[in-house]
Amino acid sequence: MDEAKFKKILVENLKPIIDRLDKSETGLQGIIARLDDSDTGLQRINDRLDANTASLMTIEQEIGVYELLRSKTDGVSCGEFFCEPFISPRRVFWFKNKEMSQVNGDNIKKLDRRLDTAEEELAINPPPELVLVA
Secondary structure (H helix, E strand, C coil): HHHHHHHHHHHHHHHHHHHHHHHHHHHHHHHHHHCCCCCCCCCHHHHHHHHHEEEEEEHHHHHHHHHHHHHHCCCCCCCCCCCCCCCHHHHHHHHHHHHHHHHHHHHHHHHHHHHHHHHHCCCCCCCCCHHHCC
């Protein structure tokens, strides 16, 4: 067999393989283009994943608050807090605010005592518009 005939047979047999590889490469280019697309590509998927992760972390924090509230209300009668098996987000907000208002009230009382003590020791008479009304 001479060299020209061998090359011809080789080209004829390799042509279908080369054609299939070209089609595969074309198909891969389409996939790469879709992955690079700003609306549906990997970056968009990663952004959505980050947003969902942040949302999930918020949900986990709320569940932590629910568990904290449940632990604080174990053994409490129904009249004081609640008797529901599920704590709604509104109740969590209410409990947070109630807890914070108690802390704020305690801090106001402490600050008032400190101010009274300082005024007495320094003999300060505040003007009537600045006197705290109980």
